[in-house]
Amino acid sequence: MEQQATAPRPLPSPVDVEQAEAALIEHYPRLVRLGYLVLPPSLGRNRRVLTAHALAQRALPRNRVVAGEQSGLPVPAPRGPDGSPADPGYAYVRLRVLRAALEAGRPRGRWQLPRPGQLPPLLPQVWGLRLFPRSGGADELALDQALASLSGPGRAAYVLRALELPADRDVRQVLAAAGVEDPGAAVLEADGLRAPAGSRDASLLESMEFDPCSLQARPTDLMRRRQHTRAALAALAAAVVCGILLGLPGxxxxxxxxxxxxxxxxxxxxxxxxxxxxxxxxxxxxxxxxxxxxxxxxxxxxxxxxxxxxxxxxxxxxxxxxxxxxxxxxxxxxxxxxxxxxxxxxxxxxxxxxxxxxxxxxxxxxxxxxxxxxxxxxxxxxxxxxxxADTATAVVVGRADNNVRYLTAPWVDGVSVRDLLKPGEAPIPLRRGADGVTDPTPSPAPTSDCHGWPALQMGDRLVTDLGELTPARLTTGAPAAPRDVSGDRARAGWAHTACHLQTMRGQGVRAVNAWPYAAQQLPGGAGSAEWTCARAETWRGAGSRVLGLFQVSGARAAAPSTVVARAEDAAACGSRDPHVLAGVLWKSAAGTWYALAAAGGGDVRSVTASGGVRGSAPGDRLAVPAEAGAQAELSALLADGRRLSTLR
Incomplete structure (x- = not known):
């Protein structure tokens, strides 16, 4: 077994700015991928992409330097065929990118200035577009969620070992040079990550899901952008009027x-x-x-x-x-x-x-x-x-230390707190004063690290805080007749859905309905899977968010479902149009890949796959063999002759 102590090595030769620039240009995609994977997932994919590019572009030294001089520790370079260091220039810029990405995730003191990476980058900048890597399969999504549960040093250790340095000794040396206080603990944390089955063939970190140089582009919120422009003009006009009025006597x-x-x-x-x-x-x-x-x-x-x-x-x-x-x-x-x-x-x-x-x-x-x-x-x-009466149940009257207090509606008889990730546990009563104000109760953490999701139980109604004045109502069932979350099956479904509420914070959400619209038997007798459509309705009627979720049976109660499709401001899975179609690439225990799809909403005659996967099946479910990484176009034929496409 390899010893935890790191044996000393000779420092690499001096690196000048030309050598570092050559390494940066040659390995730019590799460096940006490293920064993207180590940056905190809480930044969001668009900001992580831009920040990763900024960190790589800021990695050049200002003059002639020695790669290990800032830390006093040796920095292993990529290995050549004979096992010797191949490129000291790359080792140096890699260390600079890694150090900056780790600093972006470290908490800062109250009066401490932000570090590079903790603020939106000055360059590059993209206006009017959101950029994010192309979506991969279910394994990539599961790995992304698993990486989000690690600390920054733990993510760095996992990524370095998977993409850069197979030897734990070299990984610990690089982490120590990057300023990690306990590199051994970071490596042990990375050892504990349970990688999806698809990572046995090759590193999933090399897939397009984690490639910030191969991007998709979508517009930002056009309505909000227009409102902000108008608000800025109105504020400018108001400032001018205020300036004039302040100069007048009164x-x-x-x-x-x-x-x-x-x-x-x-x-x-x-x-x-x-x-x-x-x-x-x-x-x-x-x-x-x-x-x-x-x-x-x-x-x-x-x-x-x-x-x-x-x-x-x-x-x-x-x-x-x-x-x-x-x-x-x-x-x-x-x-x-x-x-x-x-x-x-x-x-x-x-x-x-x-x-x-x-x-x-x-x-x-x-x-x-x-x-x-x-x-x-x-x-x-x-x-x-x-x-x-269902959506005017409570209003937030105070927030402090991640706790929230509510003023409840006069028709609410009793309030209790339920953890959505523990569906089998009884709710805990929450005391209220004579004026209807509750005692402080924990609010869901505003990060991607989802270890619990508190919700308020008010009789049969279930609501949760999404960072706004009014909590969002949670329901289950078909879009035409959503019902309160009661019963073991409904609560178990929400246990797999709750962590995805994080993506709906601050959107003016009125209610979220989680509808398990299809159950599918998996090929090869591997059990079954459940397809769920989660739709968030807003108070303003526009800006709805729809997620297509996939969950294999047998998972632990709090395991979040895999997001396989998403749509913004779409009618799908709603009262106006209950139809929904989503698909996923799934790998069996025998190593065979399948394209799975399921449609909901009724009146579905058949489901068809084209493009990289070809096949068709009558009814509302499809399962056909596929190749790893295949791109399929799915459609469903409805009884009235209409074609239904996947969420997007």
Whole structure:
């Protein structure tokens, strides 16, 4: 067994900038792939691609250097046929890329400046497009998820051993030179990674799934980009008007806290700023409402009579100053109320004084320091039009230390917390105060490292926090009749789906439905697999996100399903068009590859594969032999003669 201690080696010969540049140009794709794989997955694929290219391009030395001089440790170079170092220049630039990629994933102190890679790169830059590697098969997706569970040094050790240096001694030397405190622990962590079966033939890291030089391009959110452009122009015009008004004499604007100066005197605007004009629902209005929603919530909290707090909240909403932190879910206007809004809550939550307001279209949360210092105020907007008893169950009133507190609807009898990744465990009761505010409860971690997913159980309803004011409702079943998540089968399905909710954070999601639309027997008697369509509906009606998921039976309860297809702003798998088609390349235990596909939504006559895989089968499922890495075009024939294509 190889010893953990690293034997000393002679330092490589000096490397000058010309030699390093030649190595960089010759091995550029290899270096960019290394940086892409080691960078934190939380950056997202588009930013990881651009950052990996930036790290490789910044790897050139400024003058003549020695490859090991910065760390004092030997840096193994790629080996030639005789086992001797082949290219010291490559070893040096590889070390520079690896060190920068590892630094990008290290946490930084509160007052510490960001390191290269922790901020979007200055160059290269791509405007108006999202770039990401081409999608691979199920094995590549599974390996990508497994790599995301490792630490930065663990990922680096796994990648170096798979692509660069087979000997653990050399891997530990490179990690030590790159600044890893415990290279041996990183190698042991990489040993514990369970690679998919497809990696037995060749390294899956060499596939196109992990090639940031062979890219697909898609447009950014066009509607959001247009809104941002308009908002920037409006902000510029407002700044000009403010500058003019500030230069005019006047009597000031009164105790408005963090609000900006008034633009002009307007009778309707002044009414919206008067706490006495705020509307309040009767305590029992929700019991007789035709459609219980936020409009039927009674006003609650221990500071309902604090006119100064209410006035500051209304003034900041009307004209937030520069110090106010303003957030809004996509598609939610952040302008002032057209008239006096409805008061939902005014009280103290932790170290903050909070006011919740509702104007029929939006729920607005104002928060300031409990001491009354409005200089650090926050203003959050969330669109909530057409809310009903199922989607107006709670509003976030406070966040701190990855914990969240909710104000619950008056019709909610009890609240408990359920971990979606542990479907067999009973939910834990969550205490609420007399005003309907819950105790702090953990929020799902905003990273790809998914070890648990807390959700609130309110009677039969299940909701979860996606980083917004209103939690998203979780359902299961066919799109035409989604139902609450109850029963062992529904909870087991959500245990495989929950971690994919991470991709839906901050999108203004109203509800997410996970529909297991097909079960398929795998070839060769290998058991069965389940196909699921997860669709996120937003409050604004546009911007839906659809995922096609594939899960082989026998997996552990918390194992996330494999994403085999995805679509943005599509009607598929929804109430308007319930049809869905997805496919995957699957490798049997005997080493045979198959193209699998399944369609849902009913009235499916046949499923056909063309291109790199050819075959057809009657009904809504397909399984035909294929070659590893084959690219197939799938389609399904519906009873009315229409052709259904895969999610994209």
């Amino acid at each position: 009597d000031g604007w009164g105790p408005d806290g963090a609000a900006a100066p008034p633009y002009a005197e307007n009778a309707a605007a002044q009414q919206a700023l008067d706490p006495a004009k705020l509307t309040k629902a009767a305590p029992g209005a929700w019991k007789t409402a035709d459609r219980p929603g936020f409009a039927s919530w009674p006003a609650r909290g221990d500071r309902l009579g604090d006119r100064e707090l209410l006035h500051r909240a209304l003034a900041v909403w009307a004209r937030p100053g520069r110090s106010v932190q303003v957030t809004a879910t996509p598609g939610t206007p952040s302008g002032p109320a057209a008239g006096p809004p409805q008061l939902l809550y005014a009280g103290e939550v932790g170290q903050a004084a909070v006011v919740l307001l509702h104007d029929g279209l939006r729920v607005v949360r104002y928060a300031e320091s409990k001491s009354g210092d409005a200089g650090a105020a926050a203003l959050d907007f969330a669109r909530t039009d057409a809310a009903d």
